[in-house]
Amino acid sequence: MAFRLKPALIIIILIGCIIISYSSFMKGPVMRYHVETKTEENESSQLQDVDNSSVIVNETKEELSAKPAEKPVKPSLLSLIQSIPLKAVENQTDKTSQGILTESLYEAGYDIPNVDLCPEFGEGLKVLVGVMSAPSHEDARRAIRYTWGHYALQKNIVLGFIVGNSKIASLNAITAEESTLYGDIIRGNFIDSYDNLTLKTISFLSWIDNYCSKAHFILKTDDDMFINFPKLLSFIDKHWKTEKTIHGRLAKKWKPIRNKRSKYCVSTKQFSQAVFPDFTTGPAYLLTGDIVRDMYTKALKSTYLKLEDVFTTGIVAQALNIKRVHVNEFINKRIPFNICNIKKSISIHMIKYHEQFDLWKKLSDGRSKCK
Known part of the structure; x- marks a missing residue:
């Protein structure tokens, strides 16, 4: 009599084989x-x-x-x-x-130059404002245009947004469309990223040298900053005759971070000294127009550092004997939004795009008094 397995037993054997095979795999x-x-x-x-x-x-x-x-x-x-x-x-x-020259990383030129943003190379221009922005920060740029950025409607003030290219095509399309609508986008030939912030500033310096070289002052700032424009213009008027100077929030005796796990690590091949030169912190600083070309040229011949403010206003400025002057009114951090803080400051950092409108309203409201 032939031996026949019951269907239930066959299923159990098959499952066991599958489990053994999967475990081996x-x-x-x-x-x-x-x-x-x-x-x-x-x-x-x-x-x-x-x-x-x-x-x-x-x-x-x-x-x-x-x-x-x-x-x-x-x-x-x-x-x-x-x-x-x-x-x-x-x-x-x-x-x-490993310590490489900046010129080996920098690609000159712009795919969106907007050269007409600065007529007659900035002749008679009091201040050129370069707002460092990321391609995805459309809301931040819009908020600035509708608040403190509207001062650029004056003939002696120009404002442009400095961006790089994104790896996401739709974001490049957004900045291209904004350029068509507003004419205030300057897009350089670099990928927009944290590691390339220094390249972004160098691209801005190059644009100034080529298209806006007669601007008297240049404010470099970020798109999460609130700028008290009346205060800024008053400061410029008082320092009109200043030469070869960078004004801002001065950082002194800062030491390089050597920990390779840190986002801000600086190797000894990039910068060998134990202490950085004094520098003005990156969210906002004001340059006199007479130093732009020298800074651009010297930056390209310097060892690249992704810490934009340390590199530009510290290492490069020090090599050129450019003065860095501390100004209390540059508040490059977040502070309470009371009317006294707003009116006394030239810049306030870490501002969300929707907060620009609140700050602008408080600054513009003539009924609000600082006691």
């Missing part, structure tokens, strides 16, 4: 997971400094850290981890940390 990946985890820990400093990939990397690491090591990781997630080009990230970070 997973042993290799789980072991590789342990190796990859150690590799990620060793190279975490490089990963933290990459804007475009850090979101994916950090989210993946958080998911893994929440799971016990003995539990199998889904192959799809593991494949994502193994596909992260750690060495490529490391090489990108190391490129500037």
